[in-house]
Amino acid sequence: MTTTASSVASSAPAVGPVSGVLSHRWVRFAVRRLGRLLGSLAVLLTASFLMIHLIPGDPVRGALGPTAPAALVEARRESLGLNDPLWLQYWHYLQGVFTGDFGTSLTSQLPVSDIISQRLPATLTLAIIAFAVAVVVAVPLGVLMGVVTRRGRGRRSELAFTTTSVVLGTIPDFLIGVGLVYVFGVNLGWLPVAGNATPDAYVLPVIALAVGPAVILARIIRVEMVAVLEADFVRTARAKRLPSRTIYLGHALPNALTAALTICGLLLGSLVAGTVLVENVFAWPGLGRTIAQSILSKDYPVVQAIVLVYGIGVLLANTVVDIVLALLDPRSMIAED
Structure with a gap:
């Protein structure tokens, strides 16, 4: 009994240091990510605030028009606090942002x-x-393309896939949207080309936004799959006569997706930015169309707030991708230590 108790006691502490190391790494990871998020948010807040002050001309005069009386322009500037010192305007701006008050449209x-x-x-x-x-x-x-083109196979398939993905990836999403409108909306009349009143109205703008990120992500996954399928653990799985589905989906795919996740945040950010032009192509009642109209009408408080919302969305998306990547591959935390 003594021997058994001592052996158990000697083995028990081994769990503590391991869990402690992992917890410390997660704490350091969380602190780094939170610091980056807060730092990026501070830069974004400052940039969105200075946007109005760096734009040439008077935003109030631009919104009211050149024929507006000077007294009206001055009264509007006073009501918006634009005559206050810059530091005081910045303080009021921060207070408004954290309380959900972005001001009034001009x-x-x-x-x-x-x-x-x-x-x-x-x-x-x-x-x-x-x-x-x-x-x-x-x-x-x-x-699929990674499996087909591994070990130099499927040269024609690889050439066709690479050429098609490069061409589609270089076409701006709003041009894809214009082409979709012309073909499926104007010529064929199959789908609506404006608004979001019906479910089928989502088809064309979704395709216009999804084509670019889809082909870029597919190319990265193909390259990673080709590399992973040559790894030692995959060869071991083949030697064990495991089913192809288990090898490709259970062993190779998770490792290939780990690398692809690192750019998902960037792709999501570019996709969100792409909504600005695509929404205008399809008359979509969203922030993208609103910011375009506000720029034309020089409604800078609206532009300022929407830029801030877009920026926060991109920051949060990148943070979520970093967390998911760390959960799937804890080695990414070790590499940063």
Whole structure:
């Protein structure tokens, strides 16, 4: 009994240091990510605040028009606090951001927060659906092409895939949208080309946004699959006569997706930015169309708030991708230590 107890006691502490090391790494990882997020957020807040002050001309005069009386322009500037010292304007701006008060639109006189709350759901829905479609298309396509072209096989398939993906990846999403409108909306009349009143209205703008990220992600997954399929652990799995489905999906795919996840944040950021032009092509009632209209009407408080919302969305997306990557591959935390 003594021997057994001593052996158990000697083996028990081994779990503590391991869990302690992992917990310390997660704490350091969380602190680094939080620091980066807060630092990036501070830069974004400052840049969005200075945007109005760096643009040549008077934003109030630009919004009210050249024929507006000087007294009206001055009264509007005073009501917006634009005559206050710059540091005081910045402090009021930070207070407004953290309380959800982005000011008042210069053209519609509506609270900017109300405008964003009305238009944000349409943009979020479009971006999330497009990203999901891009991933659903890219993962199986990249895996298939990786299996087909491994070890120098399928030269024609590889050439066709590479050429097609390069061409589609270099076409701007709004040009894809214009082409889709012309073919499926104007000529064939199969799908609506404006608004989001019906489910089929999502088809064309989602395709326009998803094509670019899908082909880029598929190319990366193909390259990673080709490399992973030559790794030692895959050769061991083949030597054990494991089914091909288990080798490709259970062993190779998770390792290939780890590298692909590192650029998913960038792809999601570019996709969100792409909604600005695509929404204007399809008259989509979202933030992208609103910011374009606000730029034309020189409604800078609305532009300022929407830029901030887009920036926060990109920062949060990148942070989520980093967390998911760390969960799937803890070695990424070790590499940063």
